[in-house]
Structures are given as structure tokens and as C-alpha cells.
Amino acid sequence: MEQDSIPSTRLSRIAALTGAGAKVGLNYLKHYGQRALGGGDVAGLHEQNASAVYDTFSRLKGGPLKLAQMLSIDQNLLPPAYAREFAQAQYSAPPLSYPLVARTFRREFGKSPTEIFDTFTQSAVQGASIGQVHRATLGGRSFAVKVQYPGVAESLQSDLRFIKPVALQIMGLSENQVAPYIAEVEQRLLEETDYALELARSIELSRLCAQLTNVRFPAYYSEYSSARILTSDWIDGLPLDRFADSDAPQASRDRIGQALWDFYEYQIHTLHLFHADPHPGNFLIRDDQLWVIDFGCTKKIEPDFHRRHFRFLDPSMLENRTLLEESLADLEVLRPSDSPELREKVITLCRESIAILGRPFRDGEFDFGDASFMREIYAIGEDSRQMSDLRKMEGARGSVHGIYTNRAYFGLYSLLARLRARVRTRMPG
Amino acid sequence: MDEEIRPPRQRLLDAYLRQLRETGHRPDSVWKFTSDLGLSEREFFENFSSLDVLESEVWRAQIDHVIQSVESGSEWTGFTARQRLLTFLFAWAEHSLDLRSVLLTRFGPLNPLQSPPWLDGFNRRFREFAKSIIAHGRSTGEIAGRGVLTRIYPDAFLTAFRTVIQFHLRDTSPSFERTDAFIEKTTALSFDLLHTQAIDSAFDLARFLVPSRDR
DSSP states (O other): OOOOOOOOSHHHHHHHHHHHHHHHHHHHHHHHHHHHTTOOOHHHHHHHHHHHHHHHHHHHOHHHHHHHHHHHHSGGGSOHHHHHHHHTOOOOOOOOOHHHHHHHHHHHHSSOHHHHSSEEOSSOSEEETTEEEEEEEETTEEEEEEEEOTTHHHHHHHHHHHHHHHHHHHHTOOHHHHHHHHHHHHHHHHHHTOHHHHHHHHHHHHHHTTTSTTEEOOOBOGGGOOSSEEEEEOOOOEEHHHHHHTTOOHHHHHHHHHHHHHHHHIIIIIISEEEOOOOGGGEEEETTEEEEOOOSSEEEOOHHHHHHHHGGGSTHHHHOHHHHHHHHHHTTSSOTTSOHHHHHHHHHHHHHHHHHHTHHHHHSEEETTOHHHHHHHHHHHHHHHHOHHHHTSSSOOSOTHHHHHHHHHHHHHHHHHHHTOEEEOOOOO | OOGGGSOHHHHHHHHHHHHHHHHSSOOSOHHHHHHHHTOOHHHHHHHOSSHHHHHHHHHHHHHHHHHHHHHTSTTGGGOOHHHHHHHHHHHHHHHGGGSHHHHHHHTTTOOTTOOOGGGHHHHHHHHHHHHHHHHHHHHHTSSOOOGGGGGGHHHHHHHHHHHHHHHHHHOOSGGGHHHHHHHHHHHHHHHHHHHSSHHHHHHHHHHHHSOOSOO
């Protein structure tokens, strides 16, 4: 089926969302009815609402689903049931017909795909987050040509503006609670629709990282790229998740894991500009080397933020309570107005997180194949959600730059755990 | 080219389009129109029997130009019926950027089902093109044959095309990108309907609801 029906006019989108709102409302009514009778189960209620909202968002695709996904990045913002539903979401636009791909080419280059390339696949060989990839050849070279769905940037923008208040209401979050986070994520999402920026970042990062061992990048072709089309070499390789699930020997796993670790270490701690989407589909394995194929989502951090954020890796943080307290206040995780009990809870939770998340750095060599490590990380997240007073803390805490920095590290840890890789590490700085 | 050596027919057609663009409305009378051009009424009526017939030819020529340009494309013969219709609609959207002001004047006030006499040539040429696409779709299996009912397909395509034109005229997105998406979606819907039993069911329902005189 080339196209599922996507409610496209604004009116039908409103109608669909109102439908979800009504369903959530009904579930609440049922819940309160049950409670009046002595029953009632808040977790069950979240569960029901989450799938009602998710159904609606996935039918709308585009902006609303992206918004839902971005709210699920920081899992503490959402009740777990919502976060689980949305974490599964994999945004995919409906496939573009070949005539529309040809039209996009003519708009961007004044020529059709077959006037530029010797061969060009009429249907997409794979989906990309907001477009699709075609395979093309020219003079014996093979290319991956990513074509964006028309109007995706514009509709993302208007959807976000329009959907945000409705979505926040459905999920029971207040705008000012999450406003800075939403602004940050919105900006990253809009950047993803700008292929000209992606081209520039891809070329820049692959040049800067060229000296890393076992990390490879396809060449990018600016002459066949534009705001809507991005052309690079075609790389034949095994996606990282399939490699991880294969019977690859430990030595290969370690080599790929080390390449991944070095890639992120160099970007975050030396370049302060990094690939912020450690999704397994963005990496291919060929000849025991790691190929990085998608720079759609990148994040730049300032040296000052880097210093304040990564100083928590300093082992003395775990012993020296005053230092920890000062550093947390410095990042605005703690505020002078917080009650002593709340301070205590936050400090305890942060010390536990630092102890676990910093472990790979402290140990010098770390085995991500140890399944208990990831379980401990998940447990910390669960603990922090259970503490209801943490969720009630007024305003969002911590720097917005932390969202994608943490996402990059969390993603990196997950990939390494999946690879069951042993990695040599060192303290940054 | 020197105005005077071109045939009166072509001069009348060009002048008519120019007048629509300049004034936003049709000439008040044939006499006024021809005398402004330095032609006689006789020269007008030797070529066209009315202003409607002349305008009909103006629009037929526009659509014919787009059809010929897509049909001569190198990939055309390999395209499916759906790809052919899409290619035509995108080409029309592109071509109509040169005609936008006059399209707004003439098509703007219409709804997709209204068909004034000055659209006769346009409709005829499109139906002819639609028939060729449908025949191709029948041969590739994209379009199911339904006997007598198949005859309404060209009109269904025409309505879809006119809807695209109206959408395009109201589109305010940058580079009219929403029109591209609209073309994709309406064409997908049209072909899905022609491929499945939906049209049969609709026809069956209509036959049931419309009272029969024989009974």
C-alpha cells in the first residue's frame, strides 16, 4: 500500500485530536466512577490513555508524533505508560511516488533523476525519518540519494505550534514545566528537515573525525544535494543492530564498540559538536569498520556547559558532598528555594546516578556485556519517576543542553550493551 | 514576429489571453475586441463563432501543451497509469505558475464541478488524455473494468484534476509545496478507488437510492 490515509487538513487533524481528548476524558470518567465505588487504578488509567493518545498521534504522523516522541526522550516528563508507548514510535512518512521525486529533482536541480544519474531506482530502497532513500549509479559509482517529503518542514512547524497545547493538556503537563525542553527539541527537529545544514555538518564532522581508527564516513556530494535532497556514497554494510545480534566474534564486537566509544568521546569532549542520534540504523558495519551514515541530528555545546556538565565524572564528587551540592546548584538542578527534604532526595539520587553512569569512565576498561549495568541504569530512571515530589518540582531543572548530551550517552551505552563490547575508556579533559 | 503577418486566428487567441491578464476580465464585445486589434468582426467570426469558443480554444491549447510535453518525456512509456497521471498533474502545477493570475481570474470563482462553456475544449482534451491513461491502467491491471461504469472514469479524473487546480489556487505554502502533497494524496485515493470495489458499492447504493421509473 503506497499511501495510508493521513488526515491532512488542519480540520481533520483537530477532529482526530479531539477524538483522543474525548477518549482520555472518558477513561478518566470511568476511573473516577470506579474510585467512587472504592476501586481505581492510576497505572491502568495511564495505560489506557497512553494507547488512546498514541493511536491518534500515529494516525496523524508528522508533527504530532514527533512531538510525542520528543516528550518521551526525557522519560521523567511523562508517566511511564506514555513513555513506553511513544518510545516504540518510529516515525515514517508515506512513500513518495516517483513522479514527485522527479518533480523535486526538477525543482532543485532543473533536471530529472535520470538526466543526472545513469540509473535511479523508481521506488525507495529504504525510508528515512522524513523522506526516503533511493539508490542511484553514475559512471560505476553507487549513491544513496535521500529525498525529503515536500512541505515536511512547514507542516512540522505549524503542527508543533498548533498541537503543543493540546498534546500537553492530554498528557497532563503544563507548558512552563517543559517549555525550555520543548524549544530545544523543536529546534533539533526543525534542523533535521534542513538537508543543506545536514550536508554541511556531515562534511564537517566526517573531516574532523577522519583520523579516528576504524570509523569511516561516506563521501557527500554537494553538487547533487540541496535543501531537500542529500546525496552520499552508497555503503553496503550490516546495520549495527543486525551485526550485534549476529554471531560476530568478541574481537569484532570489541573493535566496533571501541570505534563507537572513540567517535563519541572525540566529538563530545574535543569537538563539542556531536551526532546526537545514536540509533542503530545510523551505523553500518563493513569489514570490521564502523560506517556513520546519518548526521540528521547534531548538537553543539559550549565549552562552559561541557565543563559544568562533565565535572560530575570527577570521582571526588562521590566523596565530597559540598562539591556535589555546589555543582548541582551551578547547573540549576538544585535551587535555593528547595526544602531540605527535597534537597536530600535530589542529592541522593544524583550521587547514585553519577556512581552508575560514571562507572565506565572510572574503570579504564569496561565490559558493556555485563547486563546488570544497563539494568541498574533503568532502575535509577524508575526510582526517579517513583518519587512523586521530584515530578512536582517547579519548572524544568538542569540545562536544556543536557537533553541531547544525555541522549547521546544513553544511546551510546545502549548500543555498546547491545554489542556486548569491551571498551577502553579514559576520563575526559 | 511582426504582428501583421501572423494569421488573425493566432492574433485573436494571443490578444484574448493578454486582455484577460491585463484587465482581469473578458472583452465586453467582439466588436470592441477586434477593433482594438485592428481586425474586423468578420475576421473574428471566420475563426470563432463566439468569445466562449475562442476562450475554449485558449485553454485547450494550454492543456495540450502540458500533455505533449509529458508524453514526450523519455521515461513516459515505462510509467504506470498512476505515475502518468501524477507526472501530468505535477507538470500542470509547474506550467500554471506562468498562468497563475489568469487562472485566479477565470477558475478562482468556480467550484470543481462547474463547467462553463469556455471550458469545453479544456475538458474535451483532458478527457481524451484521461481515456489513454485509463486504457493503459486497464492493460497493467491498475484499473478494474466495470463495463458501462468505466465510462464515468474520465469524468472522475477530470473532477480530481479540477480539485487540484482549485487547491493550487488557494495554496499559500512556500513554493506551493502543499499542492504537491495534495496531488500525491488525491491520486492515491483515485487509484485506490478504481482498484477496489468501493466504486461498485457506491454505484450500487446510488442505484438503490434513486427511484426507478420502470418500477
